[in-house]
Amino acid sequence: MKTFALKGNLLYTAGPSRLESFQDHYLVCEDGHVAGIFDTLPARYAGIAVEDSSGALIVPGMTDLHVHAPQYAFRGLGMDMELLDWLRAYTFPEESRYGDMVYAEKAYGVFVDDLKHSTATRACIFATIHPDTTLLLMRMLEKTGLVTKVGKVNMDANSPDDYVETTADSLAATVAWIRQSLSAFRYVSPILTPRFVPSCSAALMAGLGRLQGEYGLPVQSHLSENPGEVDWVKALFPDSTCYGDVYDRFGLFGSGGPTVMAHCVYSSDAEIKLLRERGVFVAHCPQSNVNLSSGIAPVRKYLENGLSVGLGSDIAGGYSLSGFRAVADAVSVSRLYWRLVDDGCKPLTLPEAFYLATKGGGAFFGKVGSFEAGYEFDALVLDDTLWPSLRPLAPEKRLERLVYLGDDRCIRQKYVQGRKIFG
Amino acid sequence: MKTFALKGNLLYTAGPSRLESFQDHYLVCEDGHVAGIFDTLPARYAGIAVEDSSGALIVPGMTDLHVHAPQYAFRGLGMDMELLDWLRAYTFPEESRYGDMVYAEKAYGVFVDDLKHSTATRACIFATIHPDTTLLLMRMLEKTGLVTKVGKVNMDANSPDDYVETTADSLAATVAWIRQSLSAFRYVSPILTPRFVPSCSAALMAGLGRLQGEYGLPVQSHLSENPGEVDWVKALFPDSTCYGDVYDRFGLFGSGGPTVMAHCVYSSDAEIKLLRERGVFVAHCPQSNVNLSSGIAPVRKYLENGLSVGLGSDIAGGYSLSGFRAVADAVSVSRLYWRLVDDGCKPLTLPEAFYLATKGGGAFFGKVGSFEAGYEFDALVLDDTLWPSLRPLAPEKRLERLVYLGDDRCIRQKYVQGRKIFG
Numbered sequence: 001m002k003t004f005a006l007k008g009n010l011l012y013t014a015g016p017s018r019l020e021s022f023q024d025h026y027l028v029c030e031d032g033h034v035a036g037i038f039d040t041l042p043a044r045y046a047g048i049a050v051e052d053s054s055g056a057l058i059v060p061g062m063t064d065l066h067v068h069a070p071q072y073a074f075r076g077l078g079m080d081m082e083l084l085d086w087l088r089a090y091t092f093p094e095e096s097r098y099g100d101m102v103y104a105e106k107a108y109g110v111f112v113d114d115l116k117h118s119t120a121t122r123a124c125i126f127a128t129i130h131p132d133t134t135l136l137l138m139r140m141l142e143k144t145g146l147v148t149k150v151g152k153v154n155m156d157a158n159s160p161d162d163y164v165e166t167t168a169d170s171l172a173a174t175v176a177w178i179r180q181s182l183s184a185f186r187y188v189s190p191i192l193t194p195r196f197v198p199s200c201s202a203a204l205m206a207g208l209g210r211l212q213g214e215y216g217l218p219v220q221s222h223l224s225e226n227p228g229e230v231d232w233v234k235a236l237f238p239d240s241t242c243y244g245d246v247y248d249r250f251g252l253f254g255s256g257g258p259t260v261m262a263h264c265v266y267s268s269d270a271e272i273k274l275l276r277e278r279g280v281f282v283a284h285c286p287q288s289n290v291n292l293s294s295g296i297a298p299v300r301k302y303l304e305n306g307l308s309v310g311l312g313s314d315i316a317g318g319y320s321l322s323g324f325r326a327v328a329d330a331v332s333v334s335r336l337y338w339r340l341v342d343d344g345c346k347p348l349t350l351p352e353a354f355y356l357a358t359k360g361g362g363a364f365f366g367k368v369g370s371f372e373a374g375y376e377f378d379a380l381v382l383d384d385t386l387w388p389s390l391r392p393l394a395p396e397k398r399l400e401r402l403v404y405l406g407d408d409r410c411i412r413q414k415y416v417q418g419r420k421i422f423g
Numbered sequence: 424m425k426t427f428a429l430k431g432n433l434l435y436t437a438g439p440s441r442l443e444s445f446q447d448h449y450l451v452c453e454d455g456h457v458a459g460i461f462d463t464l465p466a467r468y469a470g471i472a473v474e475d476s477s478g479a480l481i482v483p484g485m486t487d488l489h490v491h492a493p494q495y496a497f498r499g500l501g502m503d504m505e506l507l508d509w510l511r512a513y514t515f516p517e518e519s520r521y522g523d524m525v526y527a528e529k530a531y532g533v534f535v536d537d538l539k540h541s542t543a544t545r546a547c548i549f550a551t552i553h554p555d556t557t558l559l560l561m562r563m564l565e566k567t568g569l570v571t572k573v574g575k576v577n578m579d580a581n582s583p584d585d586y587v588e589t590t591a592d593s594l595a596a597t598v599a600w601i602r603q604s605l606s607a608f609r610y611v612s613p614i615l616t617p618r619f620v621p622s623c624s625a626a627l628m629a630g631l632g633r634l635q636g637e638y639g640l641p642v643q644s645h646l647s648e649n650p651g652e653v654d655w656v657k658a659l660f661p662d663s664t665c666y667g668d669v670y671d672r673f674g675l676f677g678s679g680g681p682t683v684m685a686h687c688v689y690s691s692d693a694e695i696k697l698l699r700e701r702g703v704f705v706a707h708c709p710q711s712n713v714n715l716s717s718g719i720a721p722v723r724k725y726l727e728n729g730l731s732v733g734l735g736s737d738i739a740g741g742y743s744l745s746g747f748r749a750v751a752d753a754v755s756v757s758r759l760y761w762r763l764v765d766d767g768c769k770p771l772t773l774p775e776a777f778y779l780a781t782k783g784g785g786a787f788f789g790k791v792g793s794f795e796a797g798y799e800f801d802a803l804v805l806d807d808t809l810w811p812s813l814r815p816l817a818p819e820k821r822l823e824r825l826v827y828l829g830d831d832r833c834i835r836q837k838y839v840q841g842r843k844i845f846g
Contacts, residue, residue, distance in 0.1 A: 336713060
């Protein structure tokens with residue numbers, strides 16, 4: 001892969017506390033990785049291609065740590081219920097349609113195209129229980145050049161008659177799907193995806209735990225999203241010490257491989273401890289947690305406890321794929337948490353929330369989400385000329401404004417691992 | 424004015440409980456008012472002009488009940504403080520620039536153009552303390568055809584040295600401004616605008632109360648937005664029964680004319696009673712209340728207590744002029760209020776929040792914000808074709824999706840009092 005440079009106002013967060021800013025500098029890409037940041041190009045880079053976006057903002061690509069591809073078709077609709085009713089009324093009926101290849105191709109086509117043009121360069125994606133259309137989704141995603149982890153969902157309990165598997169079928173289909181997908185793609189890989197504890201029998205979770213060991217796969221699921229759900233899990237597994245402990249007993253909580261759990265709105269101290277000990281990532285999904293009246297996850301507390309945290313759109317509990325919106329929402333709900341719940345939990349700053357969207361969630365994919373040397377070259381070139389400013393604004397201020405006012409119109413170019421995705 | 428009709432999917436809320444929906448009907452405008460809704464045009468309307476937007480959604484224009492024009496220049500910036508610090512750090516320095524006609528014309532030009540293309544057909548607008556540029560803003564707004572109430576701000580206490588008036592100057596400038604603006608415009612009218620209690624001396628408020636009596640003007644101000652502000656008002660007027668009682672003592676709380684108070688996040692039972700007795704409107708500004716960490720106003724409680732409530736963008740405590748966003752945010756924060764503060768306060772439904780944005784706030788302007796016969800003909804023709812749907816959606820569902828996903832790109836045409844504003 002060729003060496004090249006982007007030139008513009010580079011902004012990134014090496015840590016959560018502040019934005020690093022390099023005005024009209026060169027960001028050099030070698031072999032898909034960041035080689036360095038330079039105010040003038042060193043002699044060794046003489047003659048390399050330079051995309052000159054002087055004046056524009058260039059930031060690391062964002063990671064959507066939690067998104068349901070089949071729910072994209074009803075985003076912005078039916079957000080008048082809490083989680084468990086919402087699953088039954090809207091989500092399961094929609095997901096059950098994805099047994100149909102024709103329908104899935106049409107619906108996933110819209111999702112994949114919008115994801116390609118979104119802020120996300122990486123994503124952890126739930127499909128449905130159907131292995132054939134999960135593979136279809138993976139093939140479609142592969143063509144975008146984004147790096148994604150995609151899961152065939154497992155559900156064998158407490159599920160509708162027309163959207164459920166037997167334990168044996170679920171495991172057999174999962175094995176077949178893993179074998180078909182594990183080495184089939186360059187940019188897309190499988191991730192084990194037990195939907196959540198209530199929809200998985202102990203036998204299914206045990207089987208998935210064995211598959212994780214065998215194939216070394218990562219895991220994604222849901223954790224402590226809603227009070228009714230948390231109570232239900234406790235009733236199903238009365239001797240568990242916390243919701244996360246149930247996954248952990250079956251080897252699905254970070255002991256066997258990288259694991260990400262969405263939500264964590266109601267994680268107890270015991271669960272926080274387990275999340276830290278197992279290195280499990282938290283996918284914070286602020287918009288979804290508001291829409292489904294779940295509550296607010298205490299992200300400040302998680303950061304202070306050393307947890308790994310990123311942001312998720314949680315389509316279609318959330319309605320927006322935009323990482324800008326996720327950053328803004330993360331800041332917003334943290335302010336309300338401070339005001340209404342615990343004034344010991346300081347609101348997130350904009351750089352902190354931006355860090356979650358980039359390096360925080362990117363870490364689930366390795367050295368991703370920063371412009372430090374050695375990081376994979378994921379970048380967004382951003383255009384904020386939609387909003388005239390009456391005076392010059394520092395790049396940090398322009399980024400703040402873009403987070404609040406921006407949408408996909410502002411993304412001029414997108415790079416993943418040095419590949420230009422569009423623009 | 425000529426009689427004409429719009430044809431399309433008509434949606435409005437006669438009351439807060441539900442959306443009325445008329446698919447591909449005619450909405451007839453006579454003399455700037457709604458004459459009726461018809462599935463086929465009656466014989467008496469034979470030959471009138473028909474704008475055929477069959478398939479599109481047509482909804483009443485929205486009212487932005489609280490917006491600061493001079494703050495538009497820094498929207499999306501500097502939202503890392505609470506109210507009183509934010510005023511000192513960002514707001515007062517920006518507003519003080521509006522003594523300069525050249526600067527004001529440039530800055531107000533951006534605001535006025537964006538307001539023209541926003542969801543708002545009506546707005547209650549704060550300018551600054553400067554009468555000349557307040558008149559300039561009014562002249563600029565007049566050209567848009569929107570119906571607006573604009574206030575020269577009064578501030579003679581607890582304000583920065585370079586952004587304050589003497590009591591006498593403030594009153595004299597206000598009288599001169601009222602005389603210059605009262606009959607100068609067709610669509611723009613003056614509204615008395617004491618900034619808020621802390622920045623107004625008793626003598627100033629008493630003088631403004633007399634002016635209200637003399638000129639019969641409406642009033643706009645701020646009320647019970649932030650705990651620190653509420654405490655300050657109590658310290659300034661220790662014998663007041665509530666914050667609103669201070670305005671009331673000076674005849675600035677609905678006793679003399681229509682009055683709208685922004686925020687009401689911390690209104691006591693005594694204040695709620697006074698708001699109801701005086702018929703004072705509440706401008707609910709959910710986005711601003713989040714951004715400035717103010718909290719969440721208990722709108723459900725206000726509706727149950729029979730208060731008049733509308734929505735405000737509160738630029739630049741809020742960053743979005745969009746009424747769609749205000750509706751979505753009103754629903755969102757009401758869910759968090761239910762979850763985190765008081766589960767006796769049911770979340771707002773989407774039709775309820777839509778009602779606030781249209782007929783609720785529109786009532787401050789008279790019979791505005793509905794398609795009932797006799798209402799002023801304010802309408803938005805909306806385009807939701809940006810988002811393909813895999814199956815037909817009822818108009819109510821399309822509106823819900825548009826509220827969550829939409830922006831100014833979705834407004835195809837706008838009408839105010841029967842005048843086409845654009846499209």
